[in-house]
Amino acid sequence: MKIFNYRLVIFILSIIFGIVFSIPSLLQTDTGKKISLGLDLQGGLHMLLGVNTHEAVTSKIKTVATSIKYFSDDEELLIDGLSIENDSVVFTVLDADEMPKMDEMLKQIKGLDISKEDLKYTLKLTAEDIAKTKDLSVAQAVETIRNRLDQFGLSEPTVVRQGQTDIVVELPGIKTQEDEKAARELISKPANLELMAVDEERADQVYTMTSSQAAAYGDVILEDTNNDKVKYLVKEIPILNGSQVVDAQVGFDQSNQPIINFTLNSTGARIFGEFTGKNVGKRLAVVLDGKVYSAPNIRERIGGGSGQISGGFTMIEAGNIAIALRSGALPATVTLLEKRSVGPSLGADSIQASMIALISGFSLVFIFMVIYYRRAGVIANIALITNVFIIIAVMAMFGATLTLPGMAGIVLTVGMAVDANVIITERIRELIREGSSIPKAIEDGYSNAMRAILDANITTLLVAVLLYAYGTGPIKGFAITISIGILASMLTAILGTHGIYEALMSRISRDKDSKKWFGVK
CATH class of the missing domain: 1.20.1640.10 (Multidrug efflux transporter AcrB transmembrane domain)
Known part of the structure; x- marks a missing residue:
């Protein structure tokens, strides 16, 4: 057998x-x-990037300040002097009877070290939350860069974390200086979109005011993206940021110039609608990566949760910014530590x-x-x-x-x-x-x-x-x-x-x- x-x-x-x-x-x-x-077989670009994790901590502090601002507005709590000082959020509750309501709200924000002196609040992130935020910022940067490169159309990009704060990026098939430049700009662009209120009361003082003087009023001085001699005095705490953006596409204005149309999520749309409704006749600055792209007057309440960014873009620039906005903002600045090209x-x-x-x-x-x-x-x-x-x-x-x-x-x-x-x-x-x-x-x-x-x-x-x-x-x-x-x-x-x-x-x-x-x- x-x-x-x-x-x-x-x-x-x-x-x-x-x-x-x-x-x-x-x-x-x-x-x-x-x-x-x-990369070593077909040629391409190897980069070692460093993430400034402290910026992620600062950004989270700013988010806490934004939450307090809108909670106090929604609940009609009277607060004064809301500002950011030495990585801390500082403000004063004007009515002692409202403090329990504020305390209840602050309990919902995890990772805060809260200290009170009379009616004054000082909020800091705990050491554990700072470490967690820094670690998460690198992980988010890896994911954001990978998403951007995927949408950019590069084949088989490699994006991996190395150590505590570094990221290795390998882009096979990058053969020209133009491709390399475009890829580097896309990777390093923060794409941090912020909608910020212009301080109309002191706007005419922007050219005589110093940064420290502006900070005393809770303001910052920002330059125009097309002309650095044009300056704007805006509130330091933004109304909205890029985390509420769910889509961004290239469009064209009435003169057929490229613009970027963005759409907000439901929370962002509600905040945007409420703010524009209460501030008709005032200006709203559209800020991208610390530069003011436009500051139009609010003519009426803007519902629907959509807006646009105009700034004399080329089609390629507008497309890359739209990709970056869709992929999400980098949680912190990314710097190039090492670059190696393989022909x-x-x-x-x-x-x-x-x-x-x-x-x-x-x-x-x-x-x-x-x-x-x-x-x-x-x-x-x-x-x-x-x-x-x-x-x-x-x-x-x-x-x-x-x-x-x-x-x-x-x-x-x-x-x-x-x-x-x-x-x-x-x-x-x-x-x-x-x-x-x-x-x-x-x-x-x-x-x-x-x-x-x-x-x-x-x-x-x-x-x-x-x-x-x-x-x-x-x-x-x-x-x-x-x-x-x-x-x-x-x-x-x-x-x-x-x-x-x-x-x-x-x-x-x-x-x-x-x-x-x-x-x-």
Whole structure:
């Protein structure tokens, strides 16, 4: 009775899987999942960015002040001197009977350290909340930058956090200075939209007033985006900010100039409507990244939660600002710490050198295995080819990026896969020399070699896992390739070749020179 050869079935399925899913990557077809090439192989831009996390803390303090302003307006609480001093929100409640209501509202804002002196309140963020805000600002910056790059149309951008405050950005395919400049501007643009009330009472003093004098009235002095000689005196605490923006699209004004139309969420729309309704005849400054783009007069209550930004944009500028607004404002300023460009010709040279190394390594291993182990070497080579196909197929399925260290990992995997086959074949040869029959030598050879192969591969796999956990960029790519290669080599060497021997067992046994199958004289 013929026993079902499950090992051979699994091996054949592995071959089919490897070939089918690796073809799109090998032939670069238009359909199917493909491996994308890393920065070092196709060229592009590598940047190390630093996030000013203290700005995120300042921004949160400003948000607390805004919440207090609108709570007091909604509840008709009379407060005075609402301002920000040394990362603290300071204000005074004018009616002591209203303090319990204010205390109840402040309980709803988490992470505050509240101190009171008579009717005066001083609010600070707790040390725990400051640390949490700083950590969250970096995570938000990573997500915001990734969203912007996705909408910009770049293929396979890499945006990962590095350390406490740094972000690594890799943009494969950036080939021109213009593309590089556009990408850098999009990444670093804060896109911090604020709607701020113009201080009409002191507006005519803006050119004679200092910043410290303005701060005494709870104001700040901002410049016009098109003319830095034009200045505006606006209230420091904004009415609305970019967090309430849900959409931004490029449009055109009556003179056919590009503008940006933005839409607010329900909360923003309500606040915007209430403010414009109470301040008809006054000016509202539209501020983007600390520059006033326009300060129109409010003619009537504006409902619907929509507005526009005009500022003499080009179509490209308007499009990039709209992308940045849709993706959300950066929680803090992002600065460029390091930049490295890899030219496409250098990437092509790397691919060529890697392919030469891979083909040379394969060829030498193939020739050695056939000369030394004869037909057993041919079987090992079949497993070796399957191993590479499986690596490429798995990487393609998961959308992995192939880097130069990753290609080095494939070359190294070839050696490791051969090593497993050598251990098995050598053990079979020893048993044949000791007088074992071919079938028994094959079965015992696999059984005896199994432990050594598993020990070696599991140890290497653990190291690869650690490299992936604590490494960055190229190191992670190397670790992924090695991990897939180890699992594939165990599949092909332990199951695959064993299944082939089982299928050929009767033929090997009938062969008068069956020992020569394994290079034994």
